[in-house]
Amino acid sequence: MAEGRVVGIDLGTTNSLVAYMQGDTPVVIPGVDGSNLVPSVVALDPIAAAGGRPTVTVGNSARKALIETPERVIYSVKRLMGRGLGEIQEELKLFPFHLADDIEEGEVPRIRLGELKFTPPEISAYVLRQLKRNAERFFGEPVTQAVITVPAYFNDAQRQATKDAGRMAGLDVLRLVNEPTAAALAYGLDHAKVGTIAVYDLGGGTFDVSILKLRDGIFEVQSTNGDTHLGGDDIDNLLLAIALDEIHAEHGVDLRGNPGAVQVLRKAAIEAKISLSTESAAHFDMELPNGDRYQREIPRAVFEMLIEPVLERTAGPCKQALKDAGLTPEQIDEVVLVGGSTRIPAVRQLVDDLFHLKARGKKPQIELNPDEVVALGAAVQADILAGASKTTEEMLLLDVTPLSLGIEALGGAVARIIQRNSTIPASATEHFTTGVDGQTNVAIHVVQGERELAADCRSLARFDLKGIPPMSAGLPRIEVKFLIDADGILQVRAREQRSGLAAEIEVKATYGLTDEQVESMILDSFDHAEEDFAKRLLIEARNEAETILAAVDRAPESPAWRQLSPEEQAAIHAARGRLAAIKQGEDAAAIRNATLALDQATRRFAELMMEAAVSTAIRGKTMDAAGNDMGDDVTAPHAMAPAEFK
Amino acid sequence: MFKTLDSAVPVACWSCSIGHNDSTLFCPHCSKIQPPPGGDYFSVFGLKPRLELDLSALEQEFHRLSRKLHPDRFARALVNEKEWSLADTALLNDAYRTLKDPLRRTEYLLKLEGAEIGEEHSGKDRVDPSRVPADLLEEVFDLNMQLEEMRMARKIGDEDSALEASLAEAKEKFSGLLKAVDEDLRAEWRAWDEGNELARQASQKRMVALLDRRHYLSNLVRDVTETLGA
Ligand SMILES: [Zn+2]
Numbered sequence: 001m002a003e004g005r006v007v008g009i010d011l012g013t014t015n016s017l018v019a020y021m022q023g024d025t026p027v028v029i030p031g032v033d034g035s036n037l038v039p040s041v042v043a044l045d046p047i048a049a050a051g052g053r054p055t056v057t058v059g060n061s062a063r064k065a066l067i068e069t070p071e072r073v074i075y076s077v078k079r080l081m082g083r084g085l086g087e088i089q090e091e092l093k094l095f096p097f098h099l100a101d102d103i104e105e106g107e108v109p110r111i112r113l114g115e116l117k118f119t120p121p122e123i124s125a126y127v128l129r130q131l132k133r134n135a136e137r138f139f140g141e142p143v144t145q146a147v148i149t150v151p152a153y154f155n156d157a158q159r160q161a162t163k164d165a166g167r168m169a170g171l172d173v174l175r176l177v178n179e180p181t182a183a184a185l186a187y188g189l190d191h192a193k194v195g196t197i198a199v200y201d202l203g204g205g206t207f208d209v210s211i212l213k214l215r216d217g218i219f220e221v222q223s224t225n226g227d228t229h230l231g232g233d234d235i236d237n238l239l240l241a242i243a244l245d246e247i248h249a250e251h252g253v254d255l256r257g258n259p260g261a262v263q264v265l266r267k268a269a270i271e272a273k274i275s276l277s278t279e280s281a282a283h284f285d286m287e288l289p290n291g292d293r294y295q296r297e298i299p300r301a302v303f304e305m306l307i308e309p310v311l312e313r314t315a316g317p318c319k320q321a322l323k324d325a326g327l328t329p330e331q332i333d334e335v336v337l338v339g340g341s342t343r344i345p346a347v348r349q350l351v352d353d354l355f356h357l358k359a360r361g362k363k364p365q366i367e368l369n370p371d372e373v374v375a376l377g378a379a380v381q382a383d384i385l386a387g388a389s390k391t392t393e394e395m396l397l398l399d400v401t402p403l404s405l406g407i408e409a410l411g412g413a414v415a416r417i418i419q420r421n422s423t424i425p426a427s428a429t430e431h432f433t434t435g436v437d438g439q440t441n442v443a444i445h446v447v448q449g450e451r452e453l454a455a456d457c458r459s460l461a462r463f464d465l466k467g468i469p470p471m472s473a474g475l476p477r478i479e480v481k482f483l484i485d486a487d488g489i490l491q492v493r494a495r496e497q498r499s500g501l502a503a504e505i506e507v508k509a510t511y512g513l514t515d516e517q518v519e520s521m522i523l524d525s526f527d528h529a530e531e532d533f534a535k536r537l538l539i540e541a542r543n544e545a546e547t548i549l550a551a552v553d554r555a556p557e558s559p560a561w562r563q564l565s566p567e568e569q570a571a572i573h574a575a576r577g578r579l580a581a582i583k584q585g586e587d588a589a590a591i592r593n594a595t596l597a598l599d600q601a602t603r604r605f606a607e608l609m610m611e612a613a614v615s616t617a618i619r620g621k622t623m624d625a626a627g628n629d630m631g632d633d634v635t636a637p638h639a640m641a642p643a644e645f646k
Numbered sequence: 647m648f649k650t651l652d653s654a655v656p657v658a659c660w661s662c663s664i665g666h667n668d669s670t671l672f673c674p675h676c677s678k679i680q681p682p683p684g685g686d687y688f689s690v691f692g693l694k695p696r697l698e699l700d701l702s703a704l705e706q707e708f709h710r711l712s713r714k715l716h717p718d719r720f721a722r723a724l725v726n727e728k729e730w731s732l733a734d735t736a737l738l739n740d741a742y743r744t745l746k747d748p749l750r751r752t753e754y755l756l757k758l759e760g761a762e763i764g765e766e767h768s769g770k771d772r773v774d775p776s777r778v779p780a781d782l783l784e785e786v787f788d789l790n791m792q793l794e795e796m797r798m799a800r801k802i803g804d805e806d807s808a809l810e811a812s813l814a815e816a817k818e819k820f821s822g823l824l825k826a827v828d829e830d831l832r833a834e835w836r837a838w839d840e841g842n843e844l845a846r847q848a849s850q851k852r853m854v855a856l857l858d859r860r861h862y863l864s865n866l867v868r869d870v871t872e873t874l875g876a
Contacts, residue, residue, distance in 0.1 A: 218712070423743065
């Protein structure tokens with residue numbers, strides 16, 4: 001097996017990141033635009049390629065399309081992963097997604113994007129492929145193995161869907177790691193201490209809380225709880241709904257049918273939310289299609305009152321997690337905050353209250369960037385799996401299953417066979433028999449959840465034990481082994497004990513893709529091939545070279561150019577000439593090095609341009625427009641992360 | 647249901663082909679991981695069946711074995727080694743979960759010894775009147791009346807503080823009885839661990855009865871707590 005690198009990926013509701021272990025420190029790998037966060041937004045390009053795969057863009061560039069061509073863009077798709085048709089109706093009320101109209105019950109729902117239809121794992125696969133490519137250009141070599149994080153409270157189907165997405169993106173997913181536990185790994189890496197910590201993770205669309213015991217490098221999860229339908233999105237939607245209602249009531253304009261306008265308003269709501277973490281009030285100011293202006297001030301006190309019901313929903317899972325771990329709030333040494341939403345002061349206050357922090361002279365832990373800590377932890381886990389690293393060789397993560405596993409018994413009750421918070425891998429062996437003479441099939445229904453009735457739990461899989469030798473009723477003795485693996489995914493094996501025959505079982509996941517379906521959705525089967533990879537690297541290197549050359553050729557038109565010394569101008573000319581010559585060759589690494597050299601030579605020029613743009617912004621233009629100005633005049637100042645590129 | 651340790655059957659190591667006792671997780675000759683051994687949960691930790699356990703030693707051994715067996719250590723190993731790491735770790739985790747909990751440990755050992763025990767951990771079944779321990783018959787009858795009254799009162803929105811106080815008192819009493827059962831169980835652990843075959847047989851019988859009584863009492867306490875808290 002290839003002993004390539006293993007990267008860690010945080011596949012988030014709002015943003016996704018890829019990270020790796022640089023020596024003994026986890027580091028996020030930036031994208032082409034230099035940004036660590038890749039927005040989990042996928043847009044279908046206006047002109048679909050003739051035949052074959054559609055052209056899609058991912059990340060910041062796709063986000064721009066949200067306002068221009070909202071019907072060709074999808075975001076927050078994580079909320080739909082591993083869910084059935086009936087389950088996503090609620091989501092669809094709040095998000096402008098449109099389902100394909102030919103979906104049958106039991107099928108994986110497909111979302112309409114322009115003229116095409118995609119399953120949620122396919123959309124996630126595009127995001128994953130982008131991250132994979134970012135890592136490949138960073139390392140200059142193929143990346144095929146990854147650890148991907150999932151919310152701790154994800155059920156079996158949601159986990160399987162995430163793994164499927166990895167496979168479609170050409171990634172061998174070595175492990176799914178729970179997000180809060182990943183955060184704990186990043187937090188505990190340079191602490192090497194003994195203690196009990198809680199991780200409070202309020203992300204874009206999911207909430208998780210996990211309690212862990214740290215000792216001698218072993219990170220042992222005691223309990224976990226959460227809500228896969230609770231996060232920053234809910235706060236955005238709250239603000240959005242208020243604005244839409246007010247606009248309707250006060251200006252007689254119903255924007256709900258206008259996806260572009262809704263996106264503008266959503267963006268404003270998100271900005272308001274973010275500014276309210278530091279400011280005492282936020283402002284909405286938007287021109288409406290009828291020429292009116294919608295202006296609204298939201299004081300922080302009002303905002304906090306509005307979001308209280310959302311935040312209050314995180315209290316229950318925290319208390320349950322403490323109870324399941326058999327701990328009191330006082331026994332928690334530290335609380336680590338994860339997820340962008342934990343920047344909201346009211347969230348920090350709530351955490352303080354829940355874990356009695358202030359009374360004990362403690363504060364929530366925020367030393368690691370809450371947007372990056374999960375990806376950094378995924379990189380640590382990736383390093384553990386790759387083995388042979390001094391930093392992580394003593395580290396081991398022992399995680400638990402968030403939900404109890406049960407089988408439907410007679411009368412629809414649930415017989416619990418693996419309790420929630422059991423350390424995984426975990427197994428249970430059950431015996432089944434027949435009820436009728438000569439019966440050769442036994443149907444088994446597996447569910448996940450804490451409720452007493454199977455109908456109230458989540459249906460996980462139904463399967464038939466087939467090929468049971470005909471015997472009198474009650475005589476066959478079929479042993480079924482249920483095993484939850486280290487990814488939190490169920491495996492089932494069965495055997496008829498009297499005849500010694502292995503009973504044939506066909507496990508049909510209640511919601512999920514078949515192997516064949518996943519196979520047919522693989523994005524780039526050629527991504528693995530060395531030769532194609534080299535070709536792609538060359539094309540990408542040339543594209544980058546052309547972008548920077550074009551920018552440099554326009555440079556003399558800029559006032560900033562005249563601020564450079566003649567020597568500086570000469571150095572840029574020389575670097576430009578070298579790149580232009582090398583670009584004709586076949587050596588991707590050489591092109592890249594020459595691109596970097598030119599990038600270095602133009603660094604001061606880029607800084608001067610930036611200063612000019614900022615002063616324009618202060619004179620009255622919005623920052624957004626300033627950003628566009630810069631984008632037109634220079635290439636993104638430093639396309640790659642030059643210092644880290646070798 | 648549980649295979650007992652049979653050290654007479656030698657198994658050849660899949661890697662070095664040298665025969666070894668089949669209760670081992672690692673080959674004693676080449677140290678490669680082996681398929682799940684057939685022994686009981688105690689043997690996973692190198693212990694003979696017993697009821698008094700040093701929990702911190704058990705935890706240390708759990709961590710030591712986890713470091714060696716966990717699938718994270720086999721992410722790039724051969725397919726069969728991965729498979730066994732998964733199965734072995736599941737066995738280790740199942741064993742640790744069972745042995746670290748005093749009640750599960752007791753139930754497990756009794757089953758291992760062939761005792762018939764009911765559905766101990768399904769937990770949710772309501773108090774079954776036909777199984778009331780004889781010495782509690784009268785009190786349980788009174789308590790059930792009061793519980794019923796309380797539920798009725800709650801339904802129509804009545805507050806009956808006298809009834810509430812009386813229920814709280816009953817809860818206190820039954821919780822005390824529960825503690826006494828736990829004391830008695832602990833005494834039996836020692837009796838079983840240190841006894842000869844005959845003493846063990848007698849102790850097992852008493853433990854089965856104690857577990858039944860405990861199960862009954864804890865359901866009762868839970869019912870009262872739920873009714874009071876509703
Ligand atoms: Zn061997």
